[in-house]
Amino acid sequence: MAAPICPTCGTAARLTDGREIYPHRPDLADKPIWACTVCEDTYVGCHPGTEEPLGFPADAALREARILLHHRRIDPLWKDAPRTGGYGRLDAEGIKTVQRAARVRVYGFLAARMGLTRETCHTAMFTLEQCREAWxxxxxVSYGEIRDWAKFGEGRKPTGRKRRAPASGEGVAA
Incomplete structure (x- = not known):
């Protein structure tokens, strides 16, 4: 696995752990983290249980922008999805299922709005400008709008009526 490159200085990051980055957080001591070897206080975490970086290293300002984007814009949309209607009564497992699907939809919607692929639409890959654009x-935007977007396709609005299937031979050029 290649080390992530620091976007500020272009240097490959080095793998370290939470003991170095978060000395005051014993709960994060064993967490692998990629840190820039040149820029001070520039790092990125890893996917759970791996040493695969979540994105690219970020300084304090970019990390704060990514955190705010998550906590104030992205997370509330998918976390509140079960309460937006249309799902009936849900048990704890049903809520988790709806939230997992909603999270995928939120990121798909955001990717479409930003002109990104779903693979590159991750806050840990965002620059400060992309965080502003995503914000x-x-x-x-409500989750209902995102659900409609996912159901009816980007750029199309629900009409409230079902499309009928063409009759035999109808719409076929002769």
Missing amino acids: TALKG
Whole structure:
């Protein structure tokens, strides 16, 4: 696995752990973290249980932007999805299932709004400018809008009526 590259200085990061980055957090001591060897306080965490970086290293300002984007825009959309209607009564497992599907939809919607692929639409890969763009793209958006987007396709609006299947031979050029 190649080390992530620091976007500020272009240097390959080195693998370290939470003991170095978060000395005051014993609960994070064994967590693998990629840190820039040149830029001070620039790092990125790893996917759970791996040494695979979540994205690219970020300084304090970018980490704060990524955290705010998650906590104030992205997470509330998918976490509140079970309460948006249309799901009936859900037990704890049903809530988790809806939330997992909602999270995928939220990121798909955001990727489409930002002109990104789903694979590159991850806050740990965002620059400060992309964090601002994502913030704006999700401003005022409800989960219901995202669910409709996923159901009816980007750019199409639900009409409230079902499309009928063409009759035999109808719509076929002769």
